[in-house]
Amino acid sequence: MIDPSAPLPRPRSGLTEPPDAPQALTGALHVLQGRMLLQVSPARVGYFRPQLDAGRSGLVLCGPNALQQAKRLRREEQFNGPLLVDPAVYEARAASKEEPFPHASEDTFAFDDPLAVSLAEQRAVGVTAPMTPTGYIHAEDSEALKAAVRRVAALDDPQVIFAAPVDVGWLREEDSVRQLIACLQLVPGPKALMLGGQMDPLARHPRAVDHLRRIVTEVLGAALLRTDLAAFGALAAGAAFTAFGAASRLRHIVAPGEKAETSKNFSTSPHVLFPELMHFFLGKTLADRFAGAAAPVCGCAACEGMRGLDEFASNAGDRQARAAAHNVAVLMEWLRTLTALTPGLGRQRWWHERCLAAVGRYPLLNAQLLQPNGFKVPGQLKRWALAAPAGEAVQPQADAQDYRRS
Incomplete structure (x- = not known):
């Protein structure tokens, strides 16, 4: 449920930059500023690299073997461009108040801290910046959202990217958008928004696009990953950076437990x-x-x-x-x-x-x-x-x- 006691978002006049300017990133993250990355599965990297614009783009690896492929790109293929690994825990597990960063599988030790382990693993393979292994945040689940935000804010590390895989229902009404903005503003580093919903999430609610643009303009360091046309719309509106999904399944999130809806004859041709x-x-x-x-x-x-x-x-x-x-x-x-x-x-x-x-x-x-x-x-x-x-x-x-x- 939406929490009426949540803090209000800061007014636009309180931002350090005008709302239509790119949100400045600092340190190692500066290389991501204003770029549109390509979000790809590790097995398909070779399909896309020859056409990648080295000065304006980069890679987000997502899925099984993402860490291994990132290590290979850095150490064996001398890939020096921006490189992120999306743990994509949200594909299998939902966030909760008790576990905003749930274990990705049952094989991990219960006493391991999934957040600490994931950030360390990503840093070890040479990513530009590590991304949090956040679980899927269902519509209006303010308790899960606030729990994730508190954990990341407590790190006090502006070089960590907070992955915010939220159901597009958060963008349906004014109240939920205000609360989402207020929570994201508490995170010191970049906030990588990713939208969940079947087929084309932004088409589901009449004001979803307007609300997305509002989030981008009011949240310093807001980014949009795992998306499609919105990667350009958000970048034009002033997002810090974006990532376009190279495959249809990487252009949105399907909530854990749901079967992805696909077009007819989906696998017959590219x-x-x-x-x-x-x-x-x-x-x-x-x-x-x-x-x-x-x-x-x-x-x-x-x-x-x-x-x-x-x-x-x-x-x-x-x-x-x-x-x-x-x-x-x-x-x-x-x-x-x-x-x-x-x-x-x-x-x-x-x-x-x-x-x-x-x-x-x-x-x-x-x-x-x-x-x-x-x-x-x-x-x-x-x-x-x-x-x-x-x-x-x-x-x-x-x-x-x-x-x-x-």
Whole structure:
């Protein structure tokens, strides 16, 4: 339940930087400032590294063997870029008042402190900064949230990243958002927010995107990890850093005990980013939609104008690796464009205008293909298209009446 006695968040006038400026990180963490990292499974690192922008990105390893892969990257492959390990305990265990940092498995000794052990293990393999092994924080479970915050605040170490894997229900109402902000502000170091919910968490609540932007602007050192389009939206709004999930399962969290909901034919072909539509589609879906028309030819650094978006219809051969390289190359192009702009209103406008343009492109493409419902605007993209920078009105696109209904 939401705790009415929780402290109120600090007013914006009390912040040390304007709300639309990036939140400064100190010490070793300074290298993370303003970056969009790539959150990947250890086994797939090789797919993505060639397209990674060394000056603007980095890696977050997540899942089994993450520590071993981090050690290998540092000691054998001389990877010198920003490197984090996400313990991802939240995938299996929920946080509680008694155990905000629960044991990841039953195999560990009961007298071990999961927090201390995890931080030490991460430091030993050479991460840029260690991340807390926080359990999943269910919606409105203020006792679990406060217990986790107290433990991290007691460390008094601004070089520790507090992982805050919260159910997106925290972003539904004003009161819960205020309490989440108040708690996060008690942590001295960076706060890595990660959102839980099936499929597309930010599309579930009408004000979730606005509330996310509020958290980013009011919490010093707020970051957003394990996400999708929101990695750019949060960075534009002034997040300290973000991380884009390289695979669909790494773009949100599924609460422990729940089975992940997936799209039909999920495993038949790789996910492919369609730049104009700002969304991932199965390669087979793209091949089917463009079966009677010429598919767009991609000019990203990986495809180099030699590949159409309909060439990923199955997982055969090296298609998964090529699709992964394409996805990262497009993301890095967007990142370079965004970070070339001065932090603040310019970045927010660029992001908002890009989302508006993408929403407007859907009905035009469907008309060209003679498929009225061929491509459907994803819910989260609609939310970002309506989230104009403060003080600016939304300029409707061709299908404004459609996405305003959501």
